[in-house]
Amino acid sequence: MAIIYQTNKETKITYAYDNVAYWDKDKQQSRAKRTLIGKVDPETGEIIPTRAYTKRSKELDPVTPKPGPVPMTITRRSFYGASYLFDQIGKLTGLETDLKACFPNTYKKILSIAYYLILEENNSLSRFSHWQRLHIHPYGEDIPSQRSSELFQSIDEKERVLFFEKQGKRRIEKEYWAFDITTISSYSEVLKQVKNGKNKENDRLPQINLALLFGEESGLPFYYRKLPGNITDVKTIKQLMHEFDVMGYQKVNVILDRGFYSKSNIDELYKNHQKFVIGVKLGLKYVKVILDDERENLKLWSNLQTQFGAYGLCKSIEWEYEQERPYKGDTLKDKRRAYLLIYYNPEKAAKDQMDMNAYLTSLYNDLKKGNRRDYRFKDYDKYFDVTETPKRGLKIAPKEDVMREEAKNYGYFALLSNEVKDPYEALSLYRSKDIVEKAFGNLKERLNFRRMQVSSELSLNGKLFVEFIALIYLSYVKKKMQDAKLFETWTLQGLLDELDTIELFEAPEHGRILGEVTEKQRVIYTSLGVEPPSLQNSGT
Known part of the structure; x- marks a missing residue:
């Protein structure tokens, strides 16, 4: 069973339906039966059930229990500390709320698999059954391989886009967003977007490309897009601007690697009123002219910033803006203000x-x-x-x-911006795009996604989404660890293992008993911005 959505073209109202597939023996083909659930609230994305559906649900389940704690029927002792951490992160970031609004029937399964992917580094999903018997997790039950495949296939595009919209609105409006693309190799011959392309790791296999958008200040990802493997970085900006518009992202500030640079892309950013910081090649004519003029001045002590170990200065330039206007059959030409920031680093x-x-x-x-x-x-x-x-x-x-x-150009580099004219503010922003590169490393290594092990487009789309959810949690923990300088004494795995030793004992006769929480563990929780667990604040 899956939920599908249809919008009435005249009323613009979107309706949600239960879609149940079955085999028609007479026609010898797969068919589907749809049952109206209700309307979709255009602002929250939540489904408002119809009276008929509510009545049917009560008839099918006349003894639906009231909300409240689930009664215990078994005695067990489970690892709890790391799952508790992720539960609290989900609340602090609004991640759990947004998932529940977009995936009301499956969000707990999504969260449980995400928890597993983080805590069981590099393990395949076939090990989930073993892991879940020893751990508290949101879904609370086993998710066999067949059920996880069904879950991946049930995650559709509309629900994903709604989730991106909700997450984007939680980001700071003035925050710069770092955007970059990585390659993921595949042996598949059935996935349509697997193509031969320029692989950034010199892997000769066909690939897909994955684009990620990260908040520079929050350190959290909130948007991704899958691309054919033969699409180059420079071709993606126009589409990105369109998708910003679709998702309602306004006043966006973006940080882009120099692989995205082209005159048409800069024109597109100006056209969409996007603020940007982008790397530029030294061989560009206008960059070369200014660098040759300022090469000696750049190395003056007054231009040195010891924090960055680099010299930097800014030159105001005029960008030769062009915009094709098909409706008028001409090309608008104008000048836009821009700032060229040039640097020299001896190291x-x-x-x-x-x-x-x-x-x-x-x-x-x-x-x-x-x-x-x-x-x-x-x-x-x-x-x-x-x-x-x-x-x-x-x-x-x-x-x-x-x-x-x-x-001649060893040690030199340059950035272009239409807003930031302080060379070290621009450099600080530009270096923050490293969080995207580190995220790609997390996705491929820790979350076991260096090779795509899926057999269909639907499974790939769904698995990518669940991996993305895991990446949000992982990024939150790493950002907090960096801010609190916890990496001086802990590895990421070591810290999670330390918390994962905290147990929760459950028995019908005794209720729930939380295991010992050491002072060391309390310090970790507090440093990560989370209140240490207790039976009062853990929701148990």
């Missing part, structure tokens, strides 16, 4: 030189061994002249002028 200069030396040596060895790699073809010709004659054999000569020109 980066040394690292750039070491990295380039290693790369050039690798290219040279490839040429010497006759082992050219497809993805390096342009660079072989860029940095070396290769000739071969019967008499002299193979001769590989470095293009010194090209290498010297590259060396």
Whole structure:
């Protein structure tokens, strides 16, 4: 059984239906029976049941118990401390409330699987049955592999978008949002968006691309989008702006890696009145002109910021804005104010030189061994002249002028913004995009998503969503640990393991008894912004 939604084109009212699939023996095909549940509240997304549905429900379940504690029928001792932490995070962030509003029938299953993915690092879902027998979790019962697959397939696009809307509205309006894309490899031959593309980890398998949006201040993700594997970063901005509009995100400030830079993308950001900070390549004409003029001034002591170990300055420029107007059949041309922020970091200069030396040596060895790699073809010709004659054999000569020109820019980098003109404020914001890169690492490593192990589009979409929910919890914990400097004494796994030792004993004759909470554990909870557990505040 699943819930589907249909909108009346005339009244614009959205109705929710129970959709039950069955096999029609006469027609020898799958059919579905739909039963009206009620209307969908346009503001909250909650379903308002019809009288007929409420009456039917009571007839089918005439002894529905009143809300309250579930009576205990078994005696058990379960690990509780880490689950309690996630319960409280769900309340503090509004995550549980938003999930319940969007997935009223399945949100507890979603939460339980998310808890499992975080606490059982790198384990497959087939181990959930074992884990849940030893742990308190929101759903409270086993979710076998078949049921988890059904759960993934029941999570549809409309519910996901509604969840993104609700989470986006909880973010600080002035907060910058960091946006980036990663690749996830797959062996699947049936997933439509699995394509060959440029893999950021040099994995030669086909892939999908996954885009994530993070709050720079909160450190929490609240939007993702799955893309075909052959879509490049630079092609995604226009679609992102459209989706901001659909989800009602207003006055958005975005942080973008230089892989998203193109003139058309910057024009699109201006067109949508988006504030931005974006990395730019030093080879761009307008960047090169200013950098050459300011190269010596940049290294003055007055431009040094010791906190960042870098020199920086800002130059106001005019952006040559263009907007195609199909309805008028012309192109609007205008000027927009922008700020070019240029930097020099001596440590980066040394690292750039070491990295380039290693790369050039690798290219040279490839040429010497006759082992050219497809993805390096342009660079072989860029940095070396290769000739071969019967008499002299193979001769590989470095293009010194090209290498010297590259060396000029070791340690330099640049940003572009239409709002931030303080170079170190811009740099601080730009470096915050590292949270997205770390999130991708969490998703692939800790949440076991480096390879997609699903067999259908519906399963992939649903599993991605549940992994995303787990990522929100994981990001909250890591951000709080960083703020409280807990990483000086704890690893993430060690901290969660420490809390997970707290037990809850349940018995029909004795009720619920919370195990010992040590002072060390109380400090951890408090540092994470959570009140330590007790039978009064734990909801048990």
